[in-house]
Amino acid sequence: MSTLVFIDRADAELSAQALTFARGLGDELHAALMGEAAASAPDDLAAYGVSVAHIAEGVDPYAPAAWAQAIVELVERTAPAAVVGPGTDRGNEVLAHVAARIDQPMAANCVSLTPGDPATLTRVRWGGSLLEEARLHGAPMLVTVAPHAVTAETVAPGSAPATVSASPFTPALSDADLVVQVSERAGALAAGVSLTDAEVVVSGGRGVGSAAGFEVIEELAGLLGGAVGCSRAVTSAGWRPHTDQVGQTGTKISPEIYIACGISGATQHMAGCKGAKKLLAINPDGEASIFASADYAVIGDLHEIVPAISAEIRKARSG
Amino acid sequence: MNVLVCVKRVPLTGGKIVLTEDERAISTRHLGFTISPHEECGAEEAIRLVEAYGGTSTVLTLGPPEAEEQLRDMMAIGVDRAIHLVSDGGEWDPQATAAAIAAAIRAQPASPDLILFGNESADAGNYQVAIRVAHALGLPCVTGVKGLSVEGGAVRCEQEVPGGRDLYEVPMPAVVTVKEGLNLPRYPSVPGRLRAKRKPVEALSPERPDPLLEMVRLVLPPGSGKRAEVLGRGPEAAPAVVGVLRELGLV
Numbered sequence: 001m002s003t004l005v006f007i008d009r010a011d012a013e014l015s016a017q018a019l020t021f022a023r024g025l026g027d028e029l030h031a032a033l034m035g036e037a038a039a040s041a042p043d044d045l046a047a048y049g050v051s052v053a054h055i056a057e058g059v060d061p062y063a064p065a066a067w068a069q070a071i072v073e074l075v076e077r078t079a080p081a082a083v084v085g086p087g088t089d090r091g092n093e094v095l096a097h098v099a100a101r102i103d104q105p106m107a108a109n110c111v112s113l114t115p116g117d118p119a120t121l122t123r124v125r126w127g128g129s130l131l132e133e134a135r136l137h138g139a140p141m142l143v144t145v146a147p148h149a150v151t152a153e154t155v156a157p158g159s160a161p162a163t164v165s166a167s168p169f170t171p172a173l174s175d176a177d178l179v180v181q182v183s184e185r186a187g188a189l190a191a192g193v194s195l196t197d198a199e200v201v202v203s204g205g206r207g208v209g210s211a212a213g214f215e216v217i218e219e220l221a222g223l224l225g226g227a228v229g230c231s232r233a234v235t236s237a238g239w240r241p242h243t244d245q246v247g248q249t250g251t252k253i254s255p256e257i258y259i260a261c262g263i264s265g266a267t268q269h270m271a272g273c274k275g276a277k278k279l280l281a282i283n284p285d286g287e288a289s290i291f292a293s294a295d296y297a298v299i300g301d302l303h304e305i306v307p308a309i310s311a312e313i314r315k316a317r318s319g
Numbered sequence: 320m321n322v323l324v325c326v327k328r329v330p331l332t333g334g335k336i337v338l339t340e341d342e343r344a345i346s347t348r349h350l351g352f353t354i355s356p357h358e359e360c361g362a363e364e365a366i367r368l369v370e371a372y373g374g375t376s377t378v379l380t381l382g383p384p385e386a387e388e389q390l391r392d393m394m395a396i397g398v399d400r401a402i403h404l405v406s407d408g409g410e411w412d413p414q415a416t417a418a419a420i421a422a423a424i425r426a427q428p429a430s431p432d433l434i435l436f437g438n439e440s441a442d443a444g445n446y447q448v449a450i451r452v453a454h455a456l457g458l459p460c461v462t463g464v465k466g467l468s469v470e471g472g473a474v475r476c477e478q479e480v481p482g483g484r485d486l487y488e489v490p491m492p493a494v495v496t497v498k499e500g501l502n503l504p505r506y507p508s509v510p511g512r513l514r515a516k517r518k519p520v521e522a523l524s525p526e527r528p529d530p531l532l533e534m535v536r537l538v539l540p541p542g543s544g545k546r547a548e549v550l551g552r553g554p555e556a557a558p559a560v561v562g563v564l565r566e567l568g569l570v
């Protein structure tokens with residue numbers, strides 16, 4: 001039996017992870033690609049073990065129900081053992097529509113899946129702070145893959161399919177499938193160094209005390225060419241916009257170093273900064289739970305320590 | 320316009336999650352309860368829309384008897400009424416949850432123009448209850464919305480995507496899932512809390528079917544195993560911090 005992987009063209013890396021995750025589940029790996037952007041895709045798919053690329057035409061721009069309907073057609077035609085998507089916004093959305101349409105269970109953000117009757121799987125809860133082992137009583141198995149649960153790997157040279165056979169098709173859509181469709185792509189609102197891509201993030205929590213208190217955080221972030229982040233306590237108080245929030249319901253970051261000032265280390269905050277290579281925490285409370293995940297600790301008042309660090313950087317640079 | 324928002328009671332874990340002995344739940348002996356920040360924004364939006372256009376706002380939850388606390392919290396910030404699908408406290412899978420919610424909405428005498436959900440639940444994060452409810456009710460569904468406005472009979476939605484924003488315009492009735500950042504929810508006032516005690520809660524008791532996504536047990540992910548190196552106390556630690564930054568090539 002085949003496994004069908006939904007490719008989210010907006011996120012090549014997570015789609016490659018989904019292909020890697022799906023490879024062992026069936027005999028043949030098929031990919032489902034959507035719209036015009038798919039035309040150039042098939043070549044690089046062979047390296048991930050894909051033998052057939054189904055290309056749905058006439059589904060641009062993004063329309064979640066239409067994309068799902070295209071996959072439902074493929075499910076009916078090719079009877080895959082599993083349909084796998086990346087754990088991106090669109091991956092989760094399209095797979096959920098597929099699940100609703102064929103009335104089957106679906107598991108989002110899986111880190112492992114073992115076929116069987118029933119299939120068993122492990123999936124992520126609480127934004128990654130907790131794992132769940134579960135049984136999936138359905139066919140085909142419908143799952144998305146948690147971001148970075150597996151590393152994207154191409155198949156061993158020689159065992160890759162020689163070619164990917166491209167199989168274009170035009171799904172039969174109803175008007176209702178196209179009611180929700182992107183009508184316009186607008187520019188991003190935020191300016192400056194983006195939190196997601198920043199090499200350095202200096203973040204403040206409730207311990208900063210006020211909106212004005214963030215001046216010292218901004219100064220240090222500026223000196224290091226980094227971005228300013230914050231905790232939810234800060235956005236709830238209206239001190240910073242939500243675009244600065246790091247965490248489960250904020251932005252997930254992966255800087256070289258994360259400097260967390262006046263943040264206690266709630267699991268929902270840590271869910272957003274697990275990807276940081278190094279974590280430096282500044283907090284007067286030696287028992288604060290953030291220290292359990294930190295590489296470096298400075299104990300004390302951020303309003304004394306952060307300006308001292310900025311001054312020391314200036315001294316080092318002028319000397 | 321009538322706006323309905325769905326919320327889910329979850330424990331407010333602090334710095335560390337502790338499981339119950341049977342490993343099927345989070346130990347809540349020392350914890351308070353809350354809802355997802357996404358859902359809080361959904362409730363705030365429902366209140367604002369009814370303030371602007373008239374009509375009724377309703378909050379709905381499927382949860383144990385104690386989940387009435389979350390319904391009252393939302394009524395304290397201004398939601399008009401509540402529907403409580405009272406469960407036995409066991410785990411409902413997303414398919415069963417969606418079926419119960421869809422049936423309850425269908426049974427309402429005044430059907431909502433807009434049904435709001437969180438983009439994902441705080442605990443289970445199944446990313447699907449709203450989409451299943453929309454499908455069952457034959458309604459369009461837009462997800463992950465961070466900007467919302469109503470014009471005539473349509474709802475305009477803005478979604479943040481890598482590199483920009485995608486815009487959608489969808490006729491109502493519609494289902495919309497929202498993300499934190501959509502608005503800044505208000506805090507309850509003391510009179511608001513008192514008023515909430517007298518607002519109506521319609522209680523129903525749906526049957527729980529066998530789960531098709533069946534939770535077996537919860538597992539704590541392996542800890543970081545880190546032990547923080549203390550660089551110092553107070554401002555005297557600054558040179559040691561700069562030493563670390565220098566190693567990373569930042570100074």
Ligand SMILES: Cc1cc2nc3c(=O)[nH]c(=O)nc-3n(C[C@H](O)[C@H](O)[C@H](O)COP(=O)(O)OP(=O)(O)OC[C@H]3O[C@@H](n4cnc5c(N)ncnc54)[C@H](O)[C@@H]3O)c2cc1C
Pocket residue numbers: 204205206207208230231232233234245246247248249250251261262263264265266267268269272282283284285288300301302303330331332353354355356441
């Ligand atoms: C479903 C859900 C999702 C959530 N999502 C997020 C999220 O995305 N992001 C997020 O951050 N939170 C999130 N939260 C909230 C989270 O649970 C915490 O409430 C929040 O992270 C606490 O923020 P904080 O650490 O700034 O505040 P607190 O927990 O109040 O900690 C403040 C810290 O500052 C220290 N401090 C005080 N004075 C000083 C000083 N002068 N100098 C240095 N330190 C000082 C204190 O010792 C304390 O450790 C979520 C919650 C839920 C339920």
Ligand SMILES: Nc1ncnc2c1ncn2[C@@H]1O[C@H](COP(=O)(O)O)[C@@H](O)[C@H]1O
Pocket residue numbers: 325326327328355357358379380381382413416435436437438439440441443444445446447448449
């Ligand atoms: N038990 C529940 N009661 C009410 N609403 C729920 C429940 N579970 C999920 N929801 C709603 O569905 C959204 C998505 O949930 P999920 O599919 O679990 O990620 C949540 O943010 C809620 O708005």
